[in-house]
Every structure is written in C-alpha cells, then in structure tokens.
Amino acid sequence: MMEGKEKLLIIGNGMAPGRMLEYLIAEDSNRYSIEIFNAEPRVNYNRLMLSPVLTGEKKYTDIITHDDHWYEQNNIKLHKATPIASIDTSVKTITTSKGETHEYSKLVIATGSVPFVIPVPGADLSGVMVYRDLDDVDNMIKAASGGGRAVVIGGGLLGLEAAAGLHEQGMSVTVVHLADTLMEKQLDSAAGFLLKESMSEKGIDIITGANTQQIVGSETVSAVVLEDGRQIDCELVVMAVGIKPSAGLAKDAGLDVHRGIVVDDTLLTSEKDVYALGECVEHNSVVYGLVAPLYEMAKVLASQLLQQPGQYTGSTTSAKLKVSGVDLFSAGDFLDNDRREEIVLRDAKEGIYKRLVIEGDKLCGIVLYGDTADSAWYFDLLRRGETITEFRDTLIFGQAYQGAGLVDPSAAVAALPDDAEICGCNGICKSSIVESITTHKLSTLDEVRSHTKASSSCGTCTGLVEQLMSLTLGDTYQPSAITPMCGCTGLGHDDVRRLIRTHSLQTIPAVMQTLEWSSSCGCAKCRPALNYYLVCEWPEHYKDDYQSRFINERVHANIQKDGTFSVVPRMWGGMTSADELRAIADVVDKFNVPAVKVTGGQRIDLLGIEKEQLPEVWKDLGKVGFVSGHAYAKGLRTVKTCVGDTWCRFGTQDSTGLGIRLEKTLWGSWTPAKVKLAVSGCPRNCAEATCKDIGVICVDSGYDLHFAGAAGLDIKGTEVLGHVSSEDEVVSHIAALLQMYREQGHYLERIYKWARRVGVDVVKQQIMDDESNRNQLMARFFASQKVAQVDPWEQRGKGLHAYEFAPLKATKLQVVA
C-alpha cells in the first residue's frame, strides 16, 4: 500500500459500489487506496441477471461485471468471503468476522438487503429457500433437477421471476400471494389481472388472496398450508415476500438507522466520514429496491469522495418484469385522488391495457401491459415533468400516433369468433347472421329477425344483432341508441350479459378488460351489476365480490337511518310457533332490542340492533331453527300465504303448505331485484297474490299462476302465466320462470318491468308451451341453488367475516411534535 494515500474501505461488493468505483476510478484512480470486503465468496456480478441464470438462458460467467483482473488492474483489494462483523467509528476501524481490524479514512457501507422470511411454523425446514444471490440460484437449480413441485410465496417481481425460472427448469409451480392481485405495489388491479392470466397460460398456478399459515414436513418440506385450510403439496418453497435493508451492522455501530441507514443528500450517514450506498440506505424516508436509483446514488457518492459538487435528491422508479412473453411496465404514482384524472386504453384482442394518470397538466403515473413500446417516452415525460396539455387527447396512443381516433365501441362484438352464439333463445351464431345479411341484402332489424329468428324471441340480443348489422353494413346502418350500463362503458346491460356468456368471462376484471371498460376499476353502479351477472352465469365457481355489494347484502341485515340494523328471520309462509316467538322474545330482552314490528310481509322485524350484536343475535335465533329472511336481498323475500283449506271454509288447496314449499325451494339464489311471492287458497285472494312478482291462486281444478304484479312504487295487477294441476308443476314452472328472469333481467329491474321489456307473451310461451326449454331453465335454477342455499346467518354466527362486526382494541397514543 502506498504511503500517504487516504484509505477508502467498502463493506459489501454489490451492484451499487461496483458502479460507484467505476465513476471514481474514471475520474481519479490514484486518490484512494481502496479495499472492499464482501460476504459472498466471489467477484461482482449483475444480480438482476440471476433470473436468466435460473431459467438456464445464461451462466454465471456471463453475468460477471467485474472480474479478478479488473480489481488487479485498478489496484483494488477485494476480500472475498470476508464478512465484516463490526465498525468502531471512534477509532475509525472495521473488524472482520475472523477478527482482523482495518483502519479507514473514509468508509462506505453497501451491505444491500436481505430477503424477508415470514415467521410461519416450518419456515426453517430444509427445502425452504430465498432468492437473493448466486448460491440461492444454484440451490434452486439443484432442487429442480428431479422435476417435482414448488410453491413460491409472494407474487411480486422476484416471486414471479423465481416461479417462471423454476417452471422453465421443469417444476410444476404454484405462486401463493397475499394480496388480491399480483405485483400490487407496481400494478393496478386491471394490469394485475392480465398478468395473472399470462402466468396461468404459461402453466403456473396462481392463488391470490392467500395467506400462508404454515409450512409442513418432517425433515424437508412437504406442503404449504393456507389459512383457509388448503394444502399445496411441494418439495421446494421459495419465499419472495420482500426485502429489508441490511442495516444491523450500522445500527450496532451507533449510526442513525430507521428502516435503512439514514443518509443526507450527500449520502453521508450520521457519522463523520461514513457513507452508505445502495439498498441498505434510507434517504428522505424512502428505501429503494431497484437498481436505477442506486446508480444515481453511486454517481453522487463518487463526486462526494472526490470533493466535487453533486447531491442526491431522490429518484422516480419504474418496474419491469423479466419473464419472457410478459410485457409490463409501471412507473410513478398511479393512485387515484381528486386532483388526478386517468386515461385508459384497452385492446381486448391484443391483451393490451394502458393507463396514464395525469395530475394538473403533467403525467404522474404509468401502467402499461401487453404493449410497452412507449414506456421510455412516457417515463421521460414523467421524470421531466413535461406539460402534456397540447397532446393530452392522443397521449394514450403513444409517441408515434398522429391524428385523432377513438376506441371502437363495437370492437368486442367484432372480436367474437364466427361460431359465437348471439341469440340464445333460437341458437343463432354470429356467422349465420352475417351471412344472412350479405346474401339476402338485409338492411333493417325486422328483416334480420324474420330471416334469422335472431332477436325475435326475448329480444335481449337486439343490441348485439344491431352491432353486427353496422359492422356488416357499415355506416349505412344506424343502430338504435342503447342506454349504456354506466359511464364506464358504451354497452347496455343486455350486451354485457350476452358478451359475458359468449366470451366466457368469469371475473369482474375479465369483463372490464374484454369489454374495454373505460375506467380502471368500475363504479358503484356497474360493479354490483357485474357481480350479479357473474354470480348468475357461473354459480358454481364464481367468487362473489364482497366489496361490490351494497351493505345490506354484505352483512345480511337492513341498515337503518341511524346506522343500526334490522333483523327479519324467515317465518316460512308466515307460520310461526311458541318456540319461535319465545326465542324472539328472549332475544329482544337479552339484547335490549328497541322495536319489534309485524311487517307487511307476514313476518316479525327486530329493529335497531347494533352491528356488533348481529352475529350473537343470529346465533340465538338459530337455536330454534330461524334462518335469514333475506329482507335485505335481491333474492327471494317473503312468501305470503293465507290459511287455505286446512282451516278456511272456502279454501280449495293447501295454500299455506304450498307457500312454505315454494319458500323452501326458492330461497337462496340471487336475482336481479327482490322477488316476492304469495299463495292464496281461493280467488278471494287474502294473501294478495295478484300484486306480487309471482302469485298463485288456488282453485278447485288446480292452480292459476300469476306473475309481473307490482304494489310498490308502481301499482299493477299481475298477468296470468297459465294454469297447472299439481303442486309439483307449480314448483317446476315457477322455478323456470325465476331462472328466465335471473338470466335476462337487468340489475335492479323487478319482474314486472322485465316482462314488459321482453314481452309477457314471450315469457308465457317459453314457460308454459316449451317444455324442454322449461326443463332446461329449471335445471339451471337448481344447479345454482345447490351452492346458494347456505344460511348466511349461521355462517356468521360461527365467525365468518368476523372482522366486519367485531371491535378491535387497545392501541397506543403517540404525540409527535
């Protein structure tokens, strides 16, 4: 070592100090005598490229950034496999784990960060790994050599790259992710959804909203168990849930450490002559986990060490995922707030989603999926804070875009395959409509109806048929104006429902992407509607979107004007018993229920109950067999009955029994709006069946079926559906009617309005005259009942969604100046 030179020691030999040394040496290679200490037993390499090493695209030697020769040439002494154990700032020395002490005049701490390991039981089993350095990659490749199954915990950048790599190595891989969407820190939920689709297409299983409870195995890992009880068998677990700055060494030395080692704009720590650099640093309360900001720091630190000007003022970061076939980019801050506006472009066919967030006249957030060609341009606009007012209208189309252009609202229809069914009633597919239009030179909707039968039955496909006409005939055809569902789309309810079916769309984000929604996550109008349409279409596997439901349906009680709730248990057909009444009386006493009322629907309402008390109230009511009366639901409400032939001198049939049977058969499934029934024992009609959504009037020869009555905002007598002679037929016809309404009704449209729209005669014909259609409708209804007939009160009495009701306690108060 040359005498007189200042001594620069560096702890950690990662990417940040590698870059810093390059700057330093390029300026002045003689100023310092430099020694660098690294825990890893090797030279410096490009950590980002570990993912290509894991997939097998690259070897370790390909990713070395500074080899032994480089250190020699630049007179830098590299101590490999030499972790530093302590720093003593009072005498300006550092000590290695072997006890050797070195003096410094300037010290740089660049210890990077360490993977965070979630402290679940089994986290220490063999076969549980992290993803940080070359040794981890070597271990993973070794573990993958026999194929087998792997679980990656964490669906962020690192986790997904690990998953893709292990998949490439021949393992079957499941990613378990806590949040509802992948990479939620970098992507909004719409892009997260597309990413999930792409990963699944590759053959990687993704489970979101999944909390890992434990890892099981005797010596080595054998499965991951989730909080909901699911168990995923595997031989390898990779934890990639996040990183934390390695700041322990600095903290022990008495430096100011918060989340990371705190530095000022010159990268100086709280201690004289001690700098920090890279992922271990916290600057202005920010800790970075990507390499670009570290390179900016590296440049500033090199200047500082050379006593040149230069300040680090923080960085704007952007993220990309290095998984082949997946193009995504995100940068800046894309959270919503009042000062911000968003521009969204979706191209369903190409799987493209772009969202730009604008604040004032500047771009402040970017999310691109599927097409990232303009990422550099956008990022540049963002970083430079350029005013975008002048080209705001065309900004979303990218740098190369010239001229105006709007997203075509009929794109979703154009994209349908030829054999997609357009008219469900008559089984007519897209190509036969288009062919008819061209061969018969059809130009009006009526002509198309008479030639193809499409749109001639229930009429719910009219919008789609019209769109096909304008696609085929061009501007000469002007489709009738459709009222869009809401401000987020140009499509009407019918079109959305049919497209959900023909495109087989199974989640709210899938609908929004494929049908090119113009907002990123919908609004309070479309979300509940879409949720219902999906529940109805895919009863067995659609996962209800809790947060898209109105409060009453979320907590299974009716909210009151003062924020309390009312509870209406089911009183089947209006019948009750001493036991039931006693249970109600006990609940009223025990919970001090302020009001008890007989409702207009032949039941008893307990009003004014605090939200916290609901599960307990339900538990007590459940003890005598009470279940939810769904007084809050878009679903079956009450079935009113009269006493019927059991008691009444005019009664012709067992109207009470039939009412109870109908109620027990029909409760559960969601419907577009609420549904109320009544069964009267004779035409005197004491149960008021002729103003209900569905009514039955018993007569000597059997049962008159009624529907489409109203006695609320509108008053309207029912229409006659038809006559049947047995109770069984009453049930089958009503189940079919209800299903037809479920499949065609617009969200919030009561039965009488739906019947007016599609035609009372169409309904009659399809239910009364078309037996096979009736049987199919009925079968679909009962398929959905299979999963829907679960008493929500019982579930909540047992603890489901307890957080919704139960108070949390005891937190501390902190006063900050």
Added chain:
Amino acid sequence: MKKQHWVRVAQLADIPVRGARRLKYQGTTIALFRTVDNTVYAIGDQCPHKGGPLSQGIVHDNCVTCPLHNWVISLETGEAQGADEGQVSVYLVKIEEDTVLIDVSNHVEPEPAGIQSIPVSIS
C-alpha cells in the same frame, strides 16, 4: 404548526381492500377506508346529508357512496361530489411498516410528547 397527534389504529391487513372499518374514538366514529390501490383514508363516519354511516358504503376509486341515499363523498377531501354540497372532516393517515396511524389532533388537546395508552376500538 399544530402538534400532530398520531394514534395507532389498525394493521393494514385489518382493512379489506375496497372496504372500510369503523373506529370509535372519544365519542365519535371515524371511518377508515382502503382503496383498490392500497391507500388508506380516514374521514368522519357521518354523511353530511343525514348522518349516514359512510363506513358502510361501497368504495370506488377514492370515493365512497353513502349507504343511505347514495351521496358520493371524496375520501380525500371529505367533500360531497357532484351537485350535492357538504363536507365531513378528514384525518391525516400514515402507514408505518403496515401499521396504520391517524392524526387526531383536532380531537385532543396537545399533550406532552411521549407514549401513553388510550383505549381505542375499531370494528
């Protein structure tokens, strides 16, 4: 500047995404919301219209729709949106290591610095 008064109220995971929790604090109820992009907001739980419990509404973008008569309230400013007029109080929120804190300085007299226990419940 007025002293800030931070209360630890929940873990981030306690508040469902696009959902809300209630916090009963010194006689009033504060509503905590978590939006789709994981931002947490805290505002008074009483709708400026007729006092409806905003915590029970549907959360969309950075707004909540009141469950009683559908007023839309900005979670950021507490202001009613569209043609409706009115405002609820907003509280500063910060998240430290997944712990959610809110500034309740409008509720309490400034206290000497330090940490003390105050019973707070959220449901």
